[in-house]
Amino acid sequence: MTTPDFETLAAREDVWHRETTHEVDPDRLAEARASIEAGWTWAVGAVVTDDAGRVLLVREDDQWLAPGGKVEPGETHQEAVRREVREETGVEIAVGDLLAVTEVGFEHGTDRVAFWFAHYTAEPETTALAADPGRDGEGIDRVEWVETVPEETVDREVVVANH
Numbered sequence: 001m002t003t004p005d006f007e008t009l010a011a012r013e014d015v016w017h018r019e020t021t022h023e024v025d026p027d028r029l030a031e032a033r034a035s036i037e038a039g040w041t042w043a044v045g046a047v048v049t050d051d052a053g054r055v056l057l058v059r060e061d062d063q064w065l066a067p068g069g070k071v072e073p074g075e076t077h078q079e080a081v082r083r084e085v086r087e088e089t090g091v092e093i094a095v096g097d098l099l100a101v102t103e104v105g106f107e108h109g110t111d112r113v114a115f116w117f118a119h120y121t122a123e124p125e126t127t128a129l130a131a132d133p134g135r136d137g138e139g140i141d142r143v144e145w146v147e148t149v150p151e152e153t154v155d156r157e158v159v160v161a162n163h
Contacts, residue, residue: 004042004077004118006101006103006116009098009101009118010101012098014097014098015098015099015100015101016099016100016101016158016161017100017101017102018100018101018102018103018158019102019103019105020102020103020104020105021105021106021107021112022104022105022106022107023107023108024106024107024108025108026108028106028108029106029107029108029111029113032106032113032115033113035115036113036114036115039073040070040071040115041071041115041116042070042071042077042080042115042116042117042118043068043069043070043071043104043115043116043117043118044068044069044071044077044080044081044084044117044118044119044120045065045066045067045068045069045081045084045117045118045119045120045155046066046067046068046081046084046085046093046095046119046120046121046122047066047099047119047120047121047122047158047159047162048066048067048085048091048093048122048123048124049121049122049123049162050123050124050127050145052145052147053147054145054146054147055145055146055149055159056085056089056091056124056143056144056145057143057144057146057149057150057153057159058088058089058133058134058140058142058143059140059141059142059143059144060134060138060139060140060141061139062152063152063153063154064146064149064150064152064153064154065153065154065155066119066154066155066158066159067084067085067088067089067091067143068081068084068085068088068117068119069084069087069088077098077118077120078095078120081093081095081120081122082095085122087134087135088130088133088134088135088138088140088143089129089130089133089143090126090128090129090130090131090133090143091124091125091126091127091128091129091130092124092125092126093122093123093124093125094122094123094125095120095121095122096120096121096122096123097120097121098118098119098120099119099120099121099158099161099162100118100119100155100158100161101116101117101118101119102116102117102118102119102155102158103115103116104116104117119155119158121162127145129143129144129145130143
């Protein structure tokens with residue numbers, strides 16, 4: 001199984017290419033570096049919109065975000081996004097088109113590491129939400145179908161662009 005090449009995906013005219021940088025403390029930078037050096041290069045998320053025009057979001061660490069997470073070894077992006085949405089929300093999805101790719105950097109001073117994040121569109125095959133969202137220790141407080149994307153949503157512009 002071939003891991004997608006960030007530059008190839010970012011060069012597509014139908015895909016939004018973004019870069020973000022987060023200033024972090026040395027411990028968070030070391031944690032990110034260890035994950036990346038262990039082989040984690042991609043994470044994925046889904047902008048899931050239902051027939052009523054609502055979007056599926058999860059609440060974690062006092063912010064809203066599209067459900068998603070790390071691509072595990074041996075998974076395709078599509079397999080990973082389906083698994084992550086199901087684990088975090090209980091919703092089964094049909095994965096649609098690639099919407100955006102983002103280079104996500106973590107910096108402390110002049111030290112920097114980065115990974116890539118791919119957002120896909122998705123349609124729900126089910127809409128019932130998990131009573132206990134996320135996996136143990138994941139930190140997801142709640143999951144909701146929302147009509148209006150909250151201002152404090154991570155990657156809000158990507159979510160709104162498809163909502």
